[in-house]
Amino acid sequence: MNRRGFLQSTGAMALGMALPRQLYARSTLELGGARIDMVSDGHLELPADMMLENMPQDELAEILARYGLSGDQFEPPCNLVLLRDGPRTVLFDIGAGPDFMPSAGHMLQAMDSLGVAPQDITHLVITHAHPDHIWGLLDDFDEVMLPNAEIMMGRAEWDYWMDPDTVESIGAARQSFAVGAQRRLVEVEDHITLFEDGAEVLPGIHAVATPGHTPGHMSFALDAGGQGLLVAGDALVNHHLAFERPDWHSGSDFDLEQGAQTRLRLLDRITADDLTILGFHLPEGGIGRAERLADNRYRFHAGV
Structure with a gap:
């Protein structure tokens, strides 16, 4: 048994004993x-004020209460999109890997429950280079x-994270x-293909520039079985x-105003084109739709 096989088998065993079965819910x-x-890939445990500090506090409290959110911590799920279409097995983002936080980095075990092994993946498409999206590029032994x-x-996105001045x-x-991003991207550089906004990165998969959360954040428009879908990333x-309140500034964004403008533009497109959303941090498996309300407000509905 090679080292990755050992990791998969022992990791699945340990995870099965230590974590609830909901981990595999999909x-x-x-x-x-x-x-x-x-x-x-598990979930994150984040200080709430990282996102909330720039928001109007009175209206913020009312919205959070309606969603049953309180306290100082958010625990968003991490959902990776796995597309199998004939000879292609395409993964969108690769999760946090073993080095970010204990509650995340469980993609291997979840894929194993689907009968999919790392060597089966033909393409990895990256939305952006934050830890919970790409630190899984390397395993415990720093192998690809x-x-x-x-x-x-x-x-x-590549240019930003590989710029020596970014650190x-x-x-x-x-x-x-x-x-962390630079260390991992250097190791996989020979495997990387770069693309621009609007590119058809693979047949039926088009890049949609959605900057703000990071400078080069990309979402992806998919046409699968005649249905329009959007891999939204963050x-x-x-x-x-x-x-x-997509117009509010979120502290999780690199560029606060650009992030807000991107959300408004993206939600307008999603509702106008009746797209199904595949969301990295959205609840109940991450699949859902957006309903347009009034005054640039929207509501997420989980499910198809």
């Missing part, structure tokens, strides 16, 4: 000859996690994000404030 779409699974995959990433300019709170980072 949503599935069957669309013509394509199948989409939302694969759980997906040995047979072509890795696809927007050029603007110094990103701010002390996120400096480890930049160091352009829509939660199911409450990002929909109810």
Whole structure:
């Protein structure tokens, strides 16, 4: 047994004993000859004020109460999109890996429950280079996690994280994000294909620039079985404030105003085109739709 096989078998055993069965909960779409699974990588544990500090506090409290949110911590789920379509097995983002936080980084075990192994992945498509989205590029032994995959990433995002100045300019709170991204991207550089906004990165998968959360954040428009879908990444980072008040500045964004403008533009497109959302941090498996309300406000509805 090689080292990755050992990791998968022992990791699955340990995880099965230590964590609840909900870890493997997922949503599935069957669309013509394509199948989409939302694969759980676990969840994050984040200080709430990281996101909320710039928001109007009175209206904020009312919205959070309606969604049953209180306290100082958010625990958003992490949902990876797995598309199987004929000879292609495409993963969108690869999760947090073993080094970010204990509650996340469980993609291997969740994929194993689907009968999918790392070597089965033919393409990895990256929305952006935050830890919970790409630190899983390397395994516990710093070996490439997906040995047979072509890795696809927007050029603007690549340029930002690989710029030596980013480590110094990103701010002390996120400096480890930049160091971790550079270390991993250097290791997989030979596997990476870069693309621009609007590119058809794979047949039926088009890049949609959604900057603000990071400088080069990309979402992806999919046409599977005649149905329009959008892999949103962190352009829509939660199911409450990002929909109810997309115009508010979110502290989780690199560029606060650009992030807000991107949310407004994206939600307008989603509702106008009746797109199904595949969301990294959205609840109940991450699949849902947006309903347009009044005054640039929206509501997320989980399910197909």
